Amino acid sequence: MxxxxxxxxxxxxxxxxxxxxxxxxxxxxxxxxxxxxxxxxxxxxxxxxxxxxxxxxxxxxxxxxxxxxxxxxxxxxxxxxxxxxxxxxxxxxxxxxxxxxxxxxxxxxxxxxxxxxxxxxxxxxxxxxxxxxxxxxxxxxxxxxxxxxxxxxxxxxTRFIANRLCKPFYETLQLIDKFNIEQQSLPSFNKTGTKEFDQLNTGIEKMIVSNVKSYNSQKSFTQNASHELQTPLAIFQSKLDLLLQDTSLTQQQSVVLQSLYEASLRLSRINKNLLLLTKIENRQYAEVSTFTVNELVNDVIGYFEEQAENKNLRIEIEENAIIEINANRVLTEILINNLILNAIRHNLENGNITILIEDAKFSIINTGIYKELDNAILFKRFGKATTDTRSSGLGLAIVKEIVEQYKWDIKYEFKNNLHCFTVLF
Structure with missing residues (x-):
C-alpha cells in the first residue's frame, strides 16, 4: 500500500x-x-x-x-x-x-x-x-x-474522491504483487466499470498468460533437454574411457581422446548443473529442517582435502558464532560446496582459504588472481570471471539462486589481494 x-x-x-x-x-x-x-x-x-x-x-x-x-x-x-x-x-x-x-x-x-x-x-x-x-x-x-x-x-x-476512483487500480497492483509465476495461479481481475482500468486489466492479463506460457515452455525444454542428454553423454564417456585403456594408441591419439574425455566431463557437469538450477527454480527442494551451518561446514570440508592438497592449499575454519537456519539441507550443502570449490579452483599454488563463521554471516576468503572480479557477471549463468575451462560457469549462479530462494544475501569483495564471498542469513 x-x-x-x-x-x-x-x-x-x-x-x-x-x-x-x-x-x-x-x-x-x-x-x-x-x-x-x-x-x-x-x-x-x-x-x-x-x-x-x-x-x-x-x-x-x-x-x-x-x-x-x-x-x-x-x-x-x-x-x-x-x-x-x-x-x-x-x-x-x-x-x-x-x-x-x-x-x-x-x-x-x-x-x-x-x-x-x-x-x-x-x-x-x-x-x-x-x-x-x-x-x-x-x-x-x-x-x-x-x-x-x-x-x-x-x-x-480530493483525497477521498481519488481513493474511490483509484480503488480498482490499487486492487490491480495488489493482485500483481501477489502473483507468483511458479504457482501457475493466474490473478482474477474484476470489472471496474471504468473503461481505462478495464483496458489496463485486460492488457495485464494477456501479458501474464503469455509470460506463463513462455515460462512453462522454457522450463519444460530445459528439463527435457537435460534428461535426454544424460544418456548419450554417459555412453559417450564410457566409450572414451574404453578407448583410453587401449594400449595400441599412439601418444597423439591419447592426447586427443583425453581432451575429448575432459570436454565430455565438463559437458556432463554443465548438464547436471542446469538440471539442478531448473529444480531449484521450480522449488523442488521444498523440504526444510533446522540445522547449523557450523556442522554442515565440518561435514563437507573433508570432501575437498584431496583437491586442496593437489594445489598445496591451507584451509582454516574460524567459528566465532553458531549459525542456526531453517532451510533445505541439501541446497545449503550445495551452496557451501560450490563456494569452497570455487575458492579451491580459482586459487593459487600454496594459497590459503579461510572459512569464517560469524553471527548470521558465513564468509569464504581466499587468495587468487590479483585483481577484482567483475561483479556484473560474477553470479550470472556462464558468467565466468576467469578462463578456467574446468569450470561450468554455473556454480555461483546456483549459489545466487539458492540465496534468493531463502531471501538471504550474498556479497563479493576484493580487499588486500584477497577474494571474499559472504552469505548473510
Missing part, C-alpha cells in the same frame, strides 16, 4: 503546492484591491464632509468663530491661506503627528479654498487611514483563514 499512497500523495502534493502558490500570489493583489477600495471610500467621505460644511456652516460662520471651530473639530479645520496651489482642491496623502496617540500616522487630506466674510481661508479636511488599514488587515486575515480552510476541505475531498 506504500507505493499506492506514494502515487496519491505525490498528486496531492502537486495540487497543494499549486493551490498554495495561487493563494500566496492572490493575497497581495487582494490587499491592494482592498486598500484601493477603502481609500476611495475615505476620499468619498472627505468630499461629503466638505459638502456638508459648505451647506450647513460656510454661510453662517464668522472669522471670530474660527478658533472655536478648530478647537472642537480635529478633522475639519479652517486655516490661513498659506498652502501652495498645487496641493489645493485635491485629496493627497500625508503623514501627520497625532497628538492623541501620539504617533505619526497616515491621513488622507483635502485642502479647499473657502471665503469667510470675504477673506480667503483654506478648509482642511483629514481622515485617519489607520482604522481603515486595521480593517483591511482584519479582512485579509479572515480571507486567508477562509481560503486555508477551503484548501484543507478541498484537499480531503
Amino acid at each position: 506504500g507505493r499506492v499512497n506514494g502515487l496519491l500523495n505525490k498528486t496531492l502534493l502537486y495540487y497543494t503546492f499549486l493551490a498554495t502558490f495561487v493563494l500566496l500570489l492572490s493575497a497581495p493583489f487582494f490587499y491592494l484591491v482592498m486598500e484601493k477600495l477603502y481609500t476611495d471610500d475615505v476620499d468619498e467621505a472627505i468630499y461629503l464632509r466638505k459638502k456638508e460644511f459648505e451647506i450647513d456652516h460656510l454661510k453662517t460662520i464668522r472669522s471670530s468663530d474660527i478658533h472655536i471651530w478648530n478647537r472642537f473639530n480635529r478633522d475639519v479645520r479652517i486655516i490661513p491661506d498659506t498652502i501652495s496651489g498645487n496641493r489645493k482642491n485635491k485629496i493627497i496623502q500625508e503623514t501627520i503627528f497625532d497628538e492623541v496617540v501620539p504617533e505619526w500616522e497616515p491621513y488622507r487630506v483635502l485642502y479647499s479654498d473657502v471665503k469667510i466674510e470675504g477673506k480667503p481661508y483654506v478648509l482642511k479636511i483629514q481622515l485617519n487611514l489607520v482604522e481603515s488599514e486595521d480593517l483591511i488587515k482584519a479582512i485579509i486575515y479572515v480571507y486567508l483563514v477562509i481560503l486555508g480552510g477551503m484548501l484543507l476541505v478541498i484537499f480531503f475531498i
